[in-house]
Amino acid sequence: xxxxxxTLNIGPSHPSTHGVCRLVVRLDGEIVTHVxxxxxxxHRGIEKIAENRTYLQVVPLTDRLDYVGxxxxxxxxxxAVERLAGIRVPERAEYIRVxxxxxxxxxxxxxxxxxxxxxxxxxxxxLYAFDQREKVIDLFEALCGARLTYNYVRPGGVAxxxxxxxxxxxxxxxxxxxxxMLTIDEFFFGNAIAxxxxxxxxxxxxxxxxxxxxxxxxxxxxxxxxxxxxxxxYSVYPRFDFDVPLGSNGDCFDRARIRLWECIESCRIIEQxxxxxxxxxxxxxxxxxxxxxxxxxxxxxxxxARGSLGVYVVSDGSPRPYRMKVRSPAFCNLAVLPEIAxxxxxxxxxxxxxxxxxxxxxxDR
Amino acid sequence: MAxxxxxxxxxxxxxxxxxxxxTLDAVMNWARGKSLWTFPMGTACCAMELIAASFSxxxxxxxxxxxxxxxxxxxxxxxxxxxxxxxMPAVKRIYDQMPEPRWVIAMGNCAVSGGIFYYxxxxxxxxxxxxxxxxxxxxxxxxxxxxxQDAVLQLRKKIAAQSISPxxxxxVQSDLAMPSDPRKGDVTATRADAAGxxxxxxx
Numbered sequence: 001x002x003x004x005x006x007t008l009n010i011g012p013s014h015p016s017t018h019g020v021c022r023l024v025v026r027l028d029g030e031i032v033t034h035v036x037x038x039x040x041x042x043h044r045g046i047e048k049i050a051e052n053r054t055y056l057q058v059v060p061l062t063d064r065l066d067y068v069g070x071x072x073x074x075x076x077x078x079x080a081v082e083r084l085a086g087i088r089v090p091e092r093a094e095y096i097r098v099x100x101x102x103x104x105x106x107x108x109x110x111x112x113x114x115x116x117x118x119x120x121x122x123x124x125x126x127l128y129a130f131d132q133r134e135k136v137i138d139l140f141e142a143l144c145g146a147r148l149t150y151n152y153v154r155p156g157g158v159a160x161x162x163x164x165x166x167x168x169x170x171x172x173x174x175x176x177x178x179x180x181m182l183t184i185d186e187f188f189f190g191n192a193i194a195x196x197x198x199x200x201x202x203x204x205x206x207x208x209x210x211x212x213x214x215x216x217x218x219x220x221x222x223x224x225x226x227x228x229x230x231x232x233x234y235s236v237y238p239r240f241d242f243d244v245p246l247g248s249n250g251d252c253f254d255r256a257r258i259r260l261w262e263c264i265e266s267c268r269i270i271e272q273x274x275x276x277x278x279x280x281x282x283x284x285x286x287x288x289x290x291x292x293x294x295x296x297x298x299x300x301x302x303x304x305a306r307g308s309l310g311v312y313v314v315s316d317g318s319p320r321p322y323r324m325k326v327r328s329p330a331f332c333n334l335a336v337l338p339e340i341a342x343x344x345x346x347x348x349x350x351x352x353x354x355x356x357x358x359x360x361x362x363x364d365r
Numbered sequence: 366m367a368x369x370x371x372x373x374x375x376x377x378x379x380x381x382x383x384x385x386x387x388t389l390d391a392v393m394n395w396a397r398g399k400s401l402w403t404f405p406m407g408t409a410c411c412a413m414e415l416i417a418a419s420f421s422x423x424x425x426x427x428x429x430x431x432x433x434x435x436x437x438x439x440x441x442x443x444x445x446x447x448x449x450x451x452x453m454p455a456v457k458r459i460y461d462q463m464p465e466p467r468w469v470i471a472m473g474n475c476a477v478s479g480g481i482f483y484y485x486x487x488x489x490x491x492x493x494x495x496x497x498x499x500x501x502x503x504x505x506x507x508x509x510x511x512x513x514q515d516a517v518l519q520l521r522k523k524i525a526a527q528s529i530s531p532x533x534x535x536x537v538q539s540d541l542a543m544p545s546d547p548r549k550g551d552v553t554a555t556r557a558d559a560a561g562x563x564x565x566x567x568x
Contacts (some may be wrong), residue, residue: 012455013406015434019406020452042409049485060481067410111413130420135541137417148413183475361409 012041018115018348019360021334023349030345035338040333042364050324054172055081055155055291058321059303063149065326066362069108071101071313072304073326073362074153081155082312086289092280093157094236098141099170099273100152101302102266106177106249107136108305109259112217112357115200116256117188118128119354120197125188129339132180135173142166155291157283167274174267189257198253202340202352205250212339213332216307217258222250228303240272252355259357260278292319306330306357328364373530377395390528397440397466400429400522404439404463406456409446411473418510428517436462441520443513444497447475447482459495468500468524469493471517477502482557521561 011022020041026034046065050058062073075097082089089097110133117125137147143161144152168201188194209219215337219226229237245261247254293315301310307329314323333356341349376382376389407415419425419432433439436459448456471493474480479491488492493499500523501516 012452013459015405019412020455032433041455042447042450043449043451043488044447044482045486045488048487049482052485064410064481127421130417130424131422134417134420134422146511147417148410 002027010350011332014036016119016354018354019187019363021181021353021358021360021363023353025349027346030347032341032344032346032349035341035349037334037337039334039360039363040314044365046365047324047326050321052320054319055085055293055321059154060149062326063151064361065328065365066108066304066306066309066330066359067148068111068359069104069305070148070150071097071104072302072309073155074150074343075101076300076302076304076309076311076326077313077324078153078155079300079302080298080313081291082292083300084296084313084315085155085286087156087287089157089284090276090281091236093282093284095273095277096158096162096235096282097153098235098237098240099270099277100150100158101142102270102273103136103170103173105184105266105305106263107133107140107174109217109263110136112259112305113184113188113256115354115357116119116198116252116351119351120194122188122191122194125184125194128180128184139166139170139173142169142349151232154283155213157281161282167277170270171274174270177267179263181263185257185260189253189260192254195253196353197348198256198355199251201344201348202255202355203249203251204336204340205256208336208339209250212336214336215329215332216305217262217305218255218307218333218336220244221247221255221258221355223248226309228301234300234302234307236273236276237269239271242269250315252351255355291318292317301327304329304363306359308335326362326365328359328362328365330358334358334363369529377530377532384407386528386530386533390414390530390533393529394525394527397505398524400431401441401468401517402431402439403470404436404442404459405421405432405434405445406442406459407445408448408452409475411445413478413505414510415443415445415472415513423510423514425514425517427516430517436460437464439463440466440559441468441470441517443470443472444476445472445507447480449488449495449555450490451488453490455498460497466527468520469497469501470501470513470520471497471499472513472516473508474504474506477504480506486503507538516557517535 002162006027008025012020022038024036046061062077063070065073066181068214114126114129141147142180144150204222206222206224209222209224223246242265245258247258295317297314299312301308309329310327312325313321374388405415421567442460476493482489499502501520503512503516505512
């Protein structure tokens, strides 16, 4: 019987692609023989727009990069600007940044786990995860009034002081969170269907992960022991005691489940930070109203929920950045998809894509 | 739609047909307004709020709005997020696939006008109303899920004012000021006359 390959186009608007990603897939029967992600459907030119904004006005733009974890892009950009302008951030502000970013990691991973669950048909796990996410968003809303785009971390510190009762509210959240995670672990990752759908699918070995620049939970699921919070410590992270969870198989199951353990580790970090935080200023003293760093360039990176998020800023001495470049983990993680999706079925392809947890605002920028 | 157009014309011409027509309208609009299935055209940040709106806390289903991934099932397209020039043909094509009657909600500033990317961006479409007929605009970056629910309620009002006969479609009763309404403090022609001719005052 004569057979031929089928070329299938998925997206750019497809409920399983987690955004506006178009996949051009070649199929042999149901087996994927080649896949090519076509990106750029959400390319808004944020890096170019930033060249026409003052240093402070760029912060809201960075919110819209990774819209599932806005705090990270804020922080990475602010760290680069602070390095460029030689600003010393007060200690309390650093603690607040750590707390909000770990909360953001939880909120973002809830989306990651939830979408992995939804891809395998377990919508109820998505609902449980989103319940936790809404609680984090409540905390952020009390903090800065926004649910999604916070514009909270600013060059030199943070925008607002913690409101009254916020620390207690935060403690209440991190007390109930690990048990909620264990519930999800039990009924989603322990579920026979989920295990069959996730285990041994989309295997990414450690060497390939390093070669393609994969970072974050996607790399740690393959056993790459690399976390910037521990291996290139920034801010006040050296003061906290936490573990970096590692997977061993590098399949979708490990990538998804790593996120769950990371949330529990984040709770540990937040708890220590809430114990250690002391009163003090939240914004660096003597900042000019219009920041104009001396000519030069600076790069800084942080561990975002998706991996190593770096921002490179070049100044020519004017109040606007001459160039801003974002090294986005979601883009690098997505790039490995053609490597790991070949040989699996079409339905597995979307699970693999979901397990890489791409956010297309950050992929396309 | 041709059969319905003929029916509307026939009923308008028949003595007493208006009673049938308005009753038919009421039933149809009630049914349409209470089960607006949405196509979640989530492209960017607002998509997160669109997802949140349909989940436990905000529970969109109680308004009868169920997100469906197939445009052929849907009545309302919720354009949530930035539409770029590369994305525009896809959005238009999906809109064309939806069966009539169909409506569009532009959710968020990007979909309304390009929002934060209005200036300086070389790739963002300045609002989906450049290529789609938008019925309800929701401001916000991103709007809260409650705002999306309000948009659905506003859309329901708009649907309630529709008729299968073109002559009977009414204006929407809205609590909000329309752009054509005189604003507070506007100088009307009569008040300007009473104050004297301004152009004579020299600097």
